[in-house]
Amino acid sequence: MARRRLSEAIRWQIIGGMHATGASFKAIGRQLGYHYTVISRLVRKHRQTGAVKDRPKSGRPRVTSEREDRALLRIIRREPFSTSTVLKRTWLPNRHLSTRTVRNRLKAAGMAARRVIKRPRLTDDHKRRRLAWCLARQRWNLRTWRRIHWSDESRFLLHVTDGRLRVWRHRNTAYTPRNIRQTVPFGGGSVMVWCCISHDCKLDLVTTRGNLTGDQYMRHVLEPVVVTHFDNHHLPQDPCTWMITPGLIDPGQ
Structure with a gap:
């Protein structure tokens, strides 16, 4: 059966109130409905650390090593468009890893799946x-x-x-x-x-x-639009001169 946890408010109530008044561990435990060993551990923790919060837990052990994580990043540098499903098969083919593990390792390295430009x-x-x-x-x-x-x-x-x-x-x-x-x-x-x-x-x-095509460009763009535009702006030179220079049209036309 899971151990019933003390809330932070109750922990400070025990430390700052009940225990400070001289009440015994058993008396405090009976009043709050906890075993006296729970109260004694809390008081001992407060004496040693000055805090009442639990220490960070180690959590579930990682299923991949740092070396294996670096191998995943090398794959991503070569194939950045790979999906997590494909990476799961190519990264460690002999291991049963989930796509979530792949995404977690990439996110831990500061990467995210973003829209392609x-x-x-x-x-x-x-x-x-x-x-x-x-x-x-x-x-x-x-x-x-x-x-x-x-x-x-x-x-x-x-x-x-x-x-x-x-x-x-x-x-x-x-x-x-x-x-x-x-x-x-x-x-x-x-x-x-x-x-x-x-x-x-x-x-x-x-x-x-x-x-x-080039012919369509001359008939639909240059002659009716571009040449007409520059002609209307009263250029001091032939309106086709600027097109002859870069070789856009034949000077003999």
């Missing part, structure tokens, strides 16, 4: 070119930036299966490359959307079904 796949060449672009313009002033027109196109999938995916990671590491699920554009029915903005204007939104 998805970003377009970037090759090393993409990264080098983006960095070079930024470095070449790092000293531009606000007046220069306000003259820039920003354009971009994006594909919106009409039919996509996007199941929720979680990744085991530490806090503030969402954008660490190994924690990002890279996506590949296109696939399935889609609509391509193009737009251009600047500091003081916004061009018309252009939408096309399917792929936006």
Whole structure:
């Protein structure tokens, strides 16, 4: 039978009241309904520690060692998208561990299953070119930036299966490359959307079904939208000059 515990209020009542008045352990036990040994242990604990609370219990022994826990973290660093069910089989295949044990070990290491950040796949060449672009313009002033027109196109999938995916990671590491699920554009029915903005204007939104080819880009975007926009702004030069420079159109057209 489990031992009946003394509440903290009753413990202080025994120490500060009954025992202080000279009552015996047996008399206190009879009055409160406890065996006198319970009262004597409480008084002895108070004399030794000055407290009446129980010491922390050791609890249930761990089923894994620190070395095994480190092995789990190595697996997670290699395969951060693994579920706790998969980890249970690959971590210690000869041990009968629960998925809760796996999650507890990862949480103890400061990790949690969080939503995966998805970003377009970037090759090393993409990264080098983006960095070079930024470095070449790092000293531009606000007046220069306000003259820039920003354009971009994006594909919106009409039919996509996007199941929720979680990744085991530490806090503030969402954008660490190994924690990002890279996506590949296109696939399935889609609509391509193009737009251009600047500091003081916004061009018309252009939408096309399917792929936006070079010819479609000229007929649906550059000629009717971009060229018209710059022509209306009375540029001191031919409105197509800025497109010829980067090789967007053939100068002979």
